[in-house]
Amino acid sequence: MSKKQQKLKARLPRGFVDRSAEDIRATDEMLGKIRKVYERYGFDPVETPAFEYTDCLGKFLPDTDRPNAGVFSVQDDDEQWMSLRYDLTAPLARHVSENINEIQLPYRTYRAGWVFRNEKPGPGRFRQFMQFDADTVGAPGVQADAEMCMMMADTMEALGIPRGQYVIRVNNRKVLDGVMEAIGLGGDENAERRLTVLRAIDKLDKFGIEGVRLLLGEGRKDESGDFTRGAGLGAIQIDMLTKLIDDQNYENDSKSFKDHLDYIFDSHPAVSAAGAEIGDLVKLVQSAGYGIDRIVASPSIVRGLEYYTGMVYEAELLFDVTNEKGEVVQFGSVGGGGRYDGLVKRFTGRDVPATGFSIGVSRLMTALKNLGKLNTVNVVAPVLVTVMDGDTDALGRYQKMVQALRQAGIRAEMYQGNWKKFGNQLKYADRRNCPIAIIQGSDEFEAGEVQIKDLIEGKRLSEEITDNVTWRESRPAQIQVAQNKLIETVKAILASQAEDRRRTAAI
């Protein structure tokens, strides 16, 4: 076998990414802003592990002892199935259930964490991504849902998304349940069809009214010519559902959501009651000053089909998001949630109603980058103390200088590569975007002085110098000062560089 073939190929698993320093810093900043909002609302953090027993996640396939293919699962040494969490809600329900006697309800809690889904990755869609959740457990009232909606709105604004550029859409699963009954899709025998109808409605933002109508009827052909079977509803049913989900119908008539429903479904009792609940929520948020520009009833919101039992809500961005190629991309929601009254009961047998939402941190970050709201707080690279002499005495002096800079609060490092090639040290500094290089050879040392080189200014000067000899000998933007002036000189140069950055940023 050749040497070549023995080499292991370094490769990243499909759908996973390495994160850069810039990404990590930007994420940290975002998380900080979100956390601040949640804390202000009186929520406390809690953290659960990445793995859970599969049965606690509720993800065994029906009629088998194997976990759902969509979750990453492994078998423990005692053969129990464990899975990586695919959201933060199911693990929270487990945590609350396990500690139900110690936890003071209503329990108001938040947490950020990585979640994992074993499905096809796409642009902006990964198999590991971060969510930032907040939940109120043990609060049955619509006022808890209202608070969640307001908190989502506040979070959007805390992240720099201006009012009017986002909206929180609210619906109630009971509305959809009632509607199914009203159009004759009640009963167990129609369960499958109801799911198809709900999925079709959920695609309003993707395909528009016409696309949804096709999916409710015969079906729809996609761009590659592949055909998706529809729900096979009749024309009257389709018309009713179309009227239901066409937001313009009631927003423009300034009718209330409930009136809108009563009009279409002839005051069907279940629909009407659920509509009234949404009316209550809207009234609650409006009396707190959150108008229809921020929180709005929206009958096409469906969310997950698994565990939501009442209110569902979703944060949507209203500005165009373009990708790297400059194409406008369908962005969809950046967060959502709802009421899950049955999740804790599965473990405890007790009725513990809960409501909460989740923000897709990675997705939202992509959008913020687009909006230019992602403060890529360019962390200034370290000051580089170069190495002219490699003997232990000299190295000790360089270390001392670096420590002095650090103690003065200046990010600094000593060159750790091959010091014998001095040109490489400055090349390293240049590529790292170091602001300043410190140089002390034996000449300077004996004179009790150091060279301080402003690399940013030097770069600017380089544009005017074309021959290398001049470039090397002129030592652009470099000054020699007494050793004991090192810190104050470095500070002064850094300050003037910062001033320059501010000035150019303002232009």
Next chain:
RNA sequence: GCAGACGUAGCUCAGUUGGUUAGAGCGUCGGAUUGUGGCUCCGAAGGUCGGUGGUUCGAAUCCACUCGUCUGUACCA
């Protein structure tokens, strides 16, 4: 999962009807320059042409399968 498009150097891409030793630009590394970044010049490394099998005297090129990427779609807690 289904449908379609595409896989040539680290990156972006040439490569003629199937015909010598598969090229370019950028990047990387070394040198010109042992104590000064950029520019310029010189040089080098880097390829199982995604993989396997087939057709052929001969395959990066044609065929089959397979893997991967992208696009749409399905599913998505």
